[in-house]
Amino acid sequence: MSRFKLTVNGELQEVDVSPDMPLLWVLRDKLKLMGTKFGCGIAQCGACTVHLDGAAVRSCTLPVSAVTGAVTTIEGLAGTGDLHPLQAAWIEHDVPQCGYCQAGQIMSAAALLATNSRPADEDIDAALAGNYCRCGTYVRIRKAVHTAASFYNADAGDQG
């Protein structure tokens, strides 16, 4: 067991765990942040996607000892705002079916929009290729990402 200091959703956290413990289980079992999901444990399904310094990573295969940056989970995605534009778009397009994969989908999409605010379908497909949806909500996921992107662009337009 070792002590680790982590910044999660802007808050400093300290945990006493095995260095090998993946970030996923630190979040879920130790910090009780249950929004990040377990699906496979081998970086195949994307249910566990979080941001490490803004980049999408699979927390199920990331040992806590390797976490060097700030962690953002679905619970912290909106920051101080009410909803992240993606979350609003997810609701508008009625994307979720069972809903289990959706936190991971939104986190992957958020990392995409942070670097590409006008993604084409191909960009969305590439950024979300690591995220399974067993319920098959892919059609609406694409639509919702486009809607959220247009929100970003409208914002940029206002400021420009």
Place this chain on the structure above:
Amino acid sequence: MNARGRMSRRELLKVTALAGGGLMLELSLNRPATAEELSTLLSSRELNAYIRIAPDGEITIYSSIPEMGQGVKTALPMIVAEEMGARWEDVKIIQAPIDESRFGLQGAGGSTSIPNNIGAMRRMGASAREMLIGAAALLMEVDRADLDARDSRVVHRSGESRTFGQLAALAAEQPVPDPEMLSFKDPRSYTIIGTAVGGVDNLVIATGQSEFGIDVDVPGMKYASYTSCPRVGGKAIRFNEAEIKGLPGIADAFILAPDDRAGRASMGFLNGLAALRGGVAIVGDDSWSVFEAKRRLDVKWDTTGASDDDWSRMVEQAKGVARKGNGETLAAGVSVDEALADPENRVHEAFYQFPYVAHVCMEPMNCTAAYRKGQGGEPDTLEVWLGSQFPAQVKEIAQNMLGLAPENVIVNPKRLGGGFGRRAVHDFATEAMAISHRAGVPVKLTWTRPDDIHNDLFRVGGFENMKGAVNPDGKLAAWDQHYIGFAKGGKPVIGSGLRGNELPQSVMKNARVRQTMVDVATRCGAWRAPGSNTNAFVEQSFLHELAVLAGRDHVEFLLEQMEPRRWVTEGNVNALNTGRAMDVIRLVAEKASWGKEMPEGSGQGMAFYFCHAAHVAEVAEVTVDADRNFRVDKVTVAVDVGPIINMSGAIGQVQGAVVDGLSTMALQQITMKDGVIQQDNFHQYPVMRIGSTPAIDVHFIQSDNPSTGLGEPALPPLAPAVTNAIFAATGIRIRSMPLSAEGFNLV
């Protein structure tokens, strides 16, 4: 019906005045109702909702059916709100607790939630509306005939109105209307039903608030893993106990012996499935520690009598059976042998196969159980949290395995991270309850993905040997179908074999259907549209083969089989109606521009299927390159499930079924060798990714038949539509799934 019967039926609807002036209308059984009462008024499975109106106008509608992504938590309350005249924005939906004595059957499966509950939902809404109107008539001193409920208000002809909140207290004192005297809204005046309404839990999901079984956290809870024998029927003799118990974060580890008592189920199709399998439990401080310990587990198994199923052997055996060509005859046809032997006719034979597949719900199976010893003579109790399609079944397991009376078991239903039939069976709950009972602490049992795949109740694989003849006029002359499937103890497993209402023999004059069942030890279960999801592939592909043999257009050939328009079982509105079938086939052909010119390497394929009272036709458009990489560019779907309740949910279900159908037929297969499942995780058992998603164009025929469910029936036609399209594009006929094993790579 005598007067006493009427009285007691009235008692079923209970009104409660809430503190603070609210109204609660409850379908309640505060004493055991007789079977006669139930069937004459509201059959027991329909007793499942109640409405509450607070003085501030907030309307709470309880949803009693498990939500697993099929949208029932939104759709059923929409019906209630519509009939009572509520504004959807004023409605709050709460998941009802599990209490079948009060709510009736609280289960989800077989696409039955809508058809089983629509009547009760309407009566609930209409009763509330009448009571609100009664209250307004008193309050406003007007004739109730001049009052109408809409937008959460009761409005007088003059325009004067009162809000539901203002009326709630007085409404609670109004007599409960006789269900037989209720009137219902004219569907043309609907403002909620038929519109697109977003899922009521979308905000919770999109913001990651915990909601699923796997998110449960109970004070004092430990985490658990369970490793059952890789070969079904085996049991643990010993394991490296000292080593496992010495690992960091591990509190306990022990063997559990098989226990069949847990499997006894009053719902026949579940019988035996939730039995405790022999294995090793590990209990520790967090999921990771118990998963790591599980990896180091070294178990000596007793595999006497355990499964030695082997998929390659099954395939060889089935081919042998097909060659012999006998089997139990389900339908004899009129003159099948004559037609097949007639030298004038063209005859064709083909062998089809489909694999075992797994459910792989995105949320692996899990259950939290807290077994508590009773203090000072009190009985022991058990509290359970899980996502389940039939949560009340858990009480039955606790009673059979642990001897607990149902009133000492609390079941907390959680949202399901996917069901698809898997969460109809509670073997994982059996394990969690047994572990908590033995360890003396609350435990959350989570299956790893390999556990979830190895211990699945698979969609059963199978084989069909098909023969057919077409006459010189290009008409179907004979259909000869031999199904080779799997059984346990002489009974076909769920999803194996053919049923009487199956297409196409239910409409064909000269069809012979035979069936041979082979024993299997591998666990099988209900998988989205059981039976239909494989039969559709074989039958709709072979029908296309015969259309090609006859040199006929597929749609025209298909329509010809349906003539004339009729119910296949007269008087049964849940049966196949060939007119409804023709309508969806024609609609999909029109919407997909059937027969249009396609570029080189592309093709269109069509299929129709009837199941779960739904008529569905689909056209797929595919493009295949020289290396057999294929993509499905577009799928057009025409559906008749009667009037649609929630348009958004309905379209979502169809899109999801198309993706699921494609993912399964293109990529997925479970195999067994010496009784051991060969696939461990998604690297060997992939799910389709977003990039392969076709455009999906959905059309509904809202016929005036009763509304029926849509969780399953759009899936079966997808596979044959795709393989028929691949044939149109390439001339290659695919008779075995998954396509990846046939060298066709979905891109």
